Amino acid sequence: MxxxxxxxxxxxxxxxxxxxxxxxxxxxxxxxxxxxxxxxxxxxxxxxxxxxxxxxxxxxxxxxxxxxxxxxxxxxxxxxxxxxxxxxxxxxxxxxxxxxxxxxxxxxxxxxxxxxxxxxxxxxxxxxxxxxxxxxxxxxxxxxxxxxxxxxxxxxxxxxxxxxxxxxxxxxxxxxxxxxxxxxxxxxxxxxxxxxxxxxxxxxxxxxxxxxxxxxxxxxxxxxxxxxxxxxxxxxxxxxxxxxxxxxxxxxxxxxxxxxxxxxxxxxxxxxxxxxxxxxxxxxxxxxxxxxxxxxxxxxxxxxxxxxxxxxxxxxxxxxxxxxxxxxxxxxxxxxxxxxxxAVADTELWILDGAGVPVADGEPGELYIGGAGLALGYLNRPELTAERFVTLPALDPEGRLYRSGDLVRAHPDGALEFLGRVDRQVKIRGVRLEPGEIEATALRCPGVRQAAVVAYGSGSAKQLAAYVVPDGDGAAEGLPASVREVLRTWLPHSMVPATVEVIGELPLTTNGKLDRLLLEERALKRAAEAARPGPRPGPRPDPGAAGEVAEDPGALVSRVWCEVLGVAEVGPDEDFFDLGGDSFKVVAVVEALRERLDADIPLAALLTEPTLAEFTAELRRILGGRTARDV
The missing domain is CATH 3.40.50.12780 (ANL, N-terminal domain)
Incomplete structure (x- = not known):
């Protein structure tokens, strides 16, 4: 096309x-x-x-x-x-x-x-x-x-x-x-x-x-x-x-x-x-x-x-x-x-099957992209450039095409429908990630013999889960925290999985390959279990009622975090995003605190101060010394 x-x-x-x-x-x-x-x-x-x-x-x-x-x-x-x-x-x-x-x-x-x-x-x-x-x-x-x-x-x-x-x-x-x-x-x-x-x-x-x-x-x-x-x-x-x-x-x-x-x-x-x-x-x-x-x-x-x-x-x-x-x-x-x-101007698109042949109208296939907007290739990666930027003389005798790895289907009016990926690449809130890079980084951590990373959920709720196999008996204690620290040292925040779990061995398919589908199902199950609502706070007491106790914001923040993140407790130095938080959960936390404290709390307060202790200190500053009454 x-x-x-x-x-x-x-x-x-x-x-x-x-x-x-x-x-x-x-x-x-x-x-x-x-x-x-x-x-x-x-x-x-x-x-x-x-x-x-x-x-x-x-x-x-x-x-x-x-x-x-x-x-x-x-x-x-x-x-x-x-x-x-x-x-x-x-x-x-x-x-x-x-x-x-x-x-x-x-x-x-x-x-x-x-x-x-x-x-x-x-x-x-x-x-x-x-x-x-x-x-x-x-x-x-x-x-x-x-x-x-x-x-x-x-x-x-x-x-x-x-x-x-x-x-x-x-x-x-x-x-x-x-x-x-x-x-x-x-x-x-x-x-x-x-x-x-x-x-x-x-x-x-x-x-x-x-x-x-x-x-x-x-x-x-x-x-x-x-x-x-x-x-x-x-x-x-x-x-x-x-x-x-x-x-x-x-x-x-x-x-x-x-x-x-x-x-x-x-x-x-x-x-x-x-x-x-x-x-x-x-x-x-x-x-x-x-x-x-x-x-x-x-x-x-x-x-x-x-x-x-x-x-x-x-x-x-x-x-x-x-x-x-x-x-x-x-x-x-x-x-x-x-x-x-x-296609936008100066662009050509082809939908091809696994043999590099154009698919029939309306059939799904991998999208190949050509034209003036194509990159020159990858810096210092000639093998990868040759793999992804290909020449197909039967389609374009003089130009190159980029193998996108994306599955698409053309509709009668020419518009393309995106169907998914043909490889392992995933996108988390718009950022393109390779689980292989996260896995390779996790293997830097002493005590990790194997690592696998999968994406689970959909849309804005999509998250990453990491599974690590310890190297030797008794090495599992403290390993998730160590792996997380290594990942945070080497990778941007968007690539640090929401959870890191130690397992005895990685599951395999009947063909001996890693069973990623099983790991995705496991991650979804754990997420559903963590999201089950616990005891909810009681009704707001009458401000004039006897026995009402003023509470420091720290206890309230901890409780709201636990509710939104679906965890039992939060330590003072734990990071909201490391515990599975995202921008949508930021909104949930801030809205809950705005309602309970009747205060104007900016979203930036949690975005810029993501640990429990830091955010609580910022909240105290915003409240100007007020104490909170839980609801």
Whole structure:
């Protein structure tokens, strides 16, 4: 199902510079009360690029970006690209060991980092770490040209002194790897520009629009939140660091800054609607884009009931740069199937069987993706690149296709229906994970002989469960805690299983393979058992009744956590998310405490202070010394 289009032949840095020079007075970035104009952004980006070039960075290099979400983060991304290099952005909240392992893989020529994080790289030999403060006062020839005559007389002002290619990498994006080693997709300027033009072609933005940048830099949609609006002349509203899943904060940004375009993964959209007052309308938004996981029809209907904005379901692995299909959800009260849509511009799609032959109309098969948006391959992984990026001359004599591993089916109107995966890869709240990487990391823990990780549940309730077999008799005591500590040391929070269970041996099928279905059923059974309601608190006593006892918030918080998480007790240093908590359970806890304490408790309180002791201390601060009366 190919689409015909002329491949874009412009680099993203050239296009951005043209846009900025056209209207330097327009707002580009909004961060709290700070507004950065396009002219100011241009000057800061060119300064960063000049600082990198002065230190030998250029085409073919990789620059690591290590900032909190901020104006400086955006400047660093763009500065790397304007220097001719590709940027690899890393989440400062991920375990440093994982980041340093990625550094060994991508060998960045330089790191643009926040000053507070410089010490994390102190022991890495020969690594150039540069903070924005360190080059802000340096002088470089970064002015542009007034005209062609000026260009001839002042070649030193050229922001692009070296010839550059549209097929050169612009972005290096790491995702989970099945072997325990994260893999990095190389995204070219051509691919990035192609996808941004596709978005602009179907969901146009201009200088009147604003979009929130809240997506973590480990998820490729952050590229659209930064590059798309800047290229279209719209402004980027930056969410505060650590509050990307704080629905209250996002709602404030939408309201206070006139946000018109909003992207969020499906589970965050669900959470966002769940936390808003049912009477609250979201008509200020003009268009909402979602994706990353299956979109339930019921959620589409709930959104349409609350907003006049369009809702578009996007699909696409990072190897295909942001998205490769799109479907605008109809306002249909009888909607029963949500599609991932049809191919976007510069994209071709094929549905093939196991032999690489196109399936009959309406039959399921694996989706193969081609076109200008395809990544160049995986960094330093030629075998994996050859396995996933294939050439099928019978279908496309001159191009490559990416084997998505996704099962789809085409309907008569051409829209694709997502049916599931053909491999073990899973998505938890929009994050693509390889259980194999988690298993390989669990084996780092002393005392673990075997490990298996499965996903159980569905939709926003999907979670991970880990099973470990101890090495030797008597080694099981304390092993779950040890495994969890190792996983937290090496993996981001999204990859740490909700439960870790010790078992005597891993179950096998009759063919001698790991019986993952049996483990999934076991995890579901344990989750159901844990969710059985225990004794509920009694009715609220009359405030004037005799014998009413004031209670410190700590006891109340502990009790509410146990109710929501389905556990018997919680220790002061235990992490809410390690105990199986997620964004939806955050809402349940906060709503319960708001009702029982009659207090305005922000969702961010639990998101940023996730241990029992930390959250209780924050709650005491919010209450201002009040005590709680349990209900």
């Amino acid at each position: 190919p689409t015909v289009a002329v491949p874009p032949e412009r680099r993203i840095d050239e296009l951005l510079l043209e846009r900025w020079d056209r209207h330097p007075e327009h707002p580009a970035l909004v961060s709290g009360d700070t507004v950065v104009t396009t002219g100011e952004l241009r000057d800061r980006v060119l300064l960063a690029a000049a600082a990198l070039r002065a230190r030998g960075v250029g085409p073919g290099d990789i620059v690591a970006v290590y900032h909190e979400r901020s104006v400086e983060f955006v400047v660093a991304l763009l500065g790397a690209v304007f220097a001719g290099a590709a940027h690899a952005a890393f989440d400062v909240h991920e375990p440093p060991r994982r980041t340093l392992a990625a550094f060994e893989d991508c060998a960045p020529r330089a790191v643009l980092a926040g000053a507070a994080f410089r010490s994390r790289f102190a022991e890495v030999p020969d690594l150039l770490v540069l903070t924005d403060e360190e080059y802000a006062d340096e002088e470089y020839a970064v002015e542009g040209y007034a005209d062609e005559e000026d260009r001839a007389h002042h070649p030193e002002r050229d922001p692009f002194p070296v010839a550059r290619s549209v097929v050169a990498p612009a972005v290096v994006l790491y995702t989970s790897g099945s072997t325990g080693r994260p893999k990095a997709s190389l995204i070219s300027h051509r691919a990035l520009v192609s996808r941004l033009r596709a978005l602009q072609g179907t969901h146009r933005m201009d200088e009147r629009d604003r979009i929130i940048h809240h997506t973590a830099c480990t998820f490729d949609m952050y590229l659209s939140e930064v590059y798309w609006p800047l290229l279209a002349g719209a402004a980027v509203v930056l969410a505060e660091p650590g509050r990307q899943r704080d629905a209250d904060h996002l709602a404030e940004l939408i309201r206070d800054h006139g946000v018109t375009t909003f992207y969020c993964v499906v589970s965050l959209l669900d959470l966002f609607l769940l936390t808003r007052d049912p009477a609250e309308r979201l008509d200020g938004l003009r268009q909402v884009l979602t994706g990353g996981e299956p979109l339930p029809p019921e959620l589409v209907k709930r959104f349409h009931a609350r907003s006049t904005a369009t809702l578009t379901n996007l699909y696409g692995p990072s190897e295909c740069t942001i998205h490769c299909t799109a479907w605008v959800c109809p306002r249909d009260p009888d909607l029963d199937t949500v599609f991932i849509g049809t």
